[in-house]
Amino acid sequence: MAYLVALWKLLYHSKYFVKYVIYALLFLLMCIILHLWSTRYTSNNYAPDYRIFPYNESNIGPRVILVWQHYYMMVNKGKQIFPSLQCKVNNCIFTEDRYLLGDYLNFDALIFTDSALKQSGHLQNRPERRSPSQIYIFTSIESAYNIPACEIYNDNFFNWTFTYRLDSDIPWPYFFVRNVTRDIVAPSLHVNWTISKAPIAKSIKNILQHKKKAAAWLVSHCEADSLRDDYISKLQGHLFHFSLKIDVYGGCTDRACDDENCEEMFSRDYFFYLAFENSFSVDYVSEKILHGYNNYVVPIVYGGADYTRFLPPGSYLNARELHPYNLAYLIHEAMKNPAKYEAYFRWTNSYTLDADVIGHHPLCHLCEALNSKKAKRRRSYKKFRIWWNGLNGMKWCLPDDYWNETSVVNVDGRHVFEMY
Numbered sequence: 501m502a503y504l505v506a507l508w509k510l511l512y513h514s515k516y517f518v519k520y521v522i523y524a525l526l527f528l529l530m531c532i533i534l535h536l537w538s539t540r541y542t543s544n545n546y547a548p549d550y551r552i553f554p555y556n557e558s559n560i561g562p563r564v565i566l567v568w569q570h571y572y573m574m575v576n577k578g579k580q581i582f583p584s585l586q587c588k589v590n591n592c593i594f595t596e597d598r599y600l601l602g603d604y605l606n607f608d609a610l611i612f613t614d615s616a617l618k619q620s621g622h623l624q625n626r627p628e629r630r631s632p633s634q635i636y637i638f639t640s641i642e643s644a645y646n647i648p649a650c651e652i653y654n655d656n657f658f659n660w661t662f663t664y665r666l667d668s669d670i671p672w673p674y675f676f677v678r679n680v681t682r683d684i685v686a687p688s689l690h691v692n693w694t695i696s697k698a699p700i701a702k703s704i705k706n707i708l709q710h711k712k713k714a715a716a717w718l719v720s721h722c723e724a725d726s727l728r729d730d731y732i733s734k735l736q737g738h739l740f741h742f743s744l745k746i747d748v749y750g751g752c753t754d755r756a757c758d759d760e761n762c763e764e765m766f767s768r769d770y771f772f773y774l775a776f777e778n779s780f781s782v783d784y785v786s787e788k789i790l791h792g793y794n795n796y797v798v799p800i801v802y803g804g805a806d807y808t809r810f811l812p813p814g815s816y817l818n819a820r821e822l823h824p825y826n827l828a829y830l831i832h833e834a835m836k837n838p839a840k841y842e843a844y845f846r847w848t849n850s851y852t853l854d855a856d857v858i859g860h861h862p863l864c865h866l867c868e869a870l871n872s873k874k875a876k877r878r879r880s881y882k883k884f885r886i887w888w889n890g891l892n893g894m895k896w897c898l899p900d901d902y903w904n905e906t907s908v909v910n911v912d913g914r915h916v917f918e919m920y
């Protein structure tokens with residue numbers, strides 16, 4: 501410090517003082533010009549996006565979100581988020597280009613998929629540096645049971661969650677239920693369902709009249725899942741005594757049907773559709789359910805979710821709450837008694853169920869959140885693993901040889917084989 505003061509005194513009393521000041525000012529000016537030029541240059545890289553997306557100057561500016569790993573769910577939708585998704589808030593730009601803004605610390609948010617949870621390739625799976633104002637978002641549409649978070653570095657890492665779980669910061673459901681005034685009512689943690697007892701529409705009755713076969717099941721994963729297959733083989737056994745059976749379709753069987761044909765056939769021939777999840781996880785209700793609701797086939801659900809959060813009461817059967825014999829009996833009863841079967845469709849008087857609702861794509865909701873006050877608050881999931889894996893979930897992290905069929909536990913801690 502003393503040296504600097506001495507230098508200053510020397511300069512101040514020097515006859516070249518004015519010259520030095522001018523040099524210093526010129527140097528400063530050059531720095532400013534260089535800085536402006538460089539930021540202008542980097543912002544040019546994403547300038548085209550301003551033109552593609554209707555940018556509104558009254559907004560603070562675009563939110564630029566880096567999808568850290570390639571994610572098939574965001575390739576088609578995320579990149580052209582506007583105008584195809586018709587979001588209300590539309591100043592978000594999704595990109596997989598880590599160099600778009602020069603340094604990745606410049607992105608407003610980073611999105612990580614469930615592949616970031618695993619240890620393999622750990623180094624590329626995570627950025628080495630992070631800015632405290634950046635929002636790290638965890639996204640997954642796979643069940644937590646299949647992809648648990650095991651490693652400690654998953655704790656206190658993510659700021660927001662964007663998953664099928666309804667207690668996520670931004671939920672990503674597979675479908676929405678709307679009431680007659682077109683408001684979204686489900687999925688939601690608490691839904692007040694109201695079902696009118698009025699008779700169902702004639703057009704629906706017509707479809708139901710011609711059905712002949714008991715139940716269809718479309719399987720994509722050939723690998724047998726002990727949990728689900730065990731229940732289904734018991735159900736088959738009981739259906740057999742009613743002279744009924746489950747018809748299994750899909751690539752793993754000799755009965756294949758391509759998408760359109762499948763849907764048409766379910767609607768025409770089948771009373772019930774088995775929408776069995778491949779694993780039990782909180783709120784995990786996959787798109788399988790839509791095979792039922794889109795085609796006027798009553799779904800039989802089986803999963804870890806509380807289905808009252810997702811589906812109108814009386815519109816489905818829940819195998820998890822039914823002994824396989826009782827389920828077989830209900831199928832038989834509905835097939836013999838048209839009025840009983842029609843009652844499963846009373847929900848259509850009060851609700852509609854759709855995979856997509858214009859303006860309500862989960863990416864729209866994410867964009868809204870990034871523009872809200874929420875984005876300014878600092879927070880993180882300190883015990884992320886416990887949140888994501890759920891009760892008992894850390895057990896899923898034990899090595900495979902620890903497990904055998906009898907030790908598989910439910911989300912609520914009970915052994916699954918105690919259910920029936």
Ligand SMILES: *[C@@H]1O[C@H](CO)[C@@H](O)[C@H](O)[C@H]1NC(C)=O
Nearest residue numbers: 554555556557558559588589
């Ligand atoms: C921009 O946004 C403001 C407020 O959100 C709105 O009032 C205005 O109409 C918008 N302008 C355009 C051109 O969309």
Ligand SMILES: *[C@@H]1O[C@H](CO)[C@@H](O)[C@H](O)[C@H]1NC(C)=O
Nearest residue numbers: 679680681682683684685694
């Ligand atoms: C539909 O849901 C919205 C929001 O929950 C509610 O305000 C509205 O009254 C509901 N409409 C009917 C007809 O129940």
Ligand SMILES: *[C@@H]1O[C@H](CO)[C@@H](O)[C@H](O)[C@H]1NC(C)=O
Nearest residue numbers: 685688689690691692693694
């Ligand atoms: C649902 O209905 C109950 C009683 O009818 C009421 O107390 C509750 O506030 C309602 N919940 C919602 C979300 O509308």
Ligand SMILES: *[C@@H]1O[C@H](CO)[C@@H](O)[C@H](O)[C@H]1NC(C)=O
Nearest residue numbers: 632633634656659878879880
């Ligand atoms: C996100 O979480 C990290 C780790 O806990 C924290 O340092 C950072 O400030 C958080 N950022 C926001 C925007 O919440």
Ligand SMILES: *[C@@H]1O[C@H](CO)[C@@H](O)[C@H](O)[C@H]1NC(C)=O
Nearest residue numbers: 901902903904905906907908
């Ligand atoms: C399965 O696991 C249970 C509890 O961990 C154990 O008691 C049982 O012996 C195991 N069975 C087999 C066949 O390994």
